[in-house]
Amino acid sequence: MFATPNALRTLLAAGLLSVATFGPALAADDELTMFKDPNCGCCGKWAEHMRANGFRVKEVATREMDAVKHEAGVPQALASCHTAKVGGYIVEGxxxxxxxxxxxxxxxxxxxxxxxxxxxxxxxxxxxxxxERYDVVSFDSAGKRAVFARH
Incomplete structure (x- = not known):
């Protein structure tokens, strides 16, 4: 059975409406902002890894990394060299x-x-x-921590 030209136009309009409505919400999760010390080389390499895996990365160089980590709620024991924000979450290191x-x-x-x-x-x-073998640890604002993944 073949669709009529009017049915095709209706389907196309519905498809474009769904992309316009839901596309930005789906794409927001791949936008990542990474804060790093201007002199850190490994941070840029991590950003390249994230880009190679489909993330759009905005790199922000700052000498105020302690303040960034504190504001983001990163526990001192879990600190690393860079701090990123993506999809409402923090990614440390x-x-x-x-x-x-x-x-x-x-x-x-x-x-x-x-x-x-x-x-x-x-x-x-x-x-x-x-x-090295290492763990990726999840953390919350109440101080709860758990192993999220082992590598």
Missing amino acids: HVPAADVKRMLAQKPAITGLSAPGMPLGSPGMEGPYAA
Whole structure:
């Protein structure tokens, strides 16, 4: 059975309306703002990893990283070199893009994720040395922490 030209126009209009209505909401989760010290090289490498995995990354260089982390609610024990905001969450340090995507898909009741310190072999910290095993930790505003992923 073939659709009439009017039916095709109606379907096309409905499709464009749904893209206009829902497209921006879906795309907002891939917009990531990363705050980093202007002299940090590994932060830029992490941003490249995120871009390679479909995120749009805005890099903001600042010498006020302690203030950024404090305002974002990052526990001192979970601190790393850069702090990012994406989809209403905080991402601290060298968290793999797959973990960020999982968080954004599952939408857990947390403040964010952290890869504490600067684990060797994590995204942005690759090199000729052996990769470390490390945990990505979720955290919330009440201080609750849990292992989100192991690498």
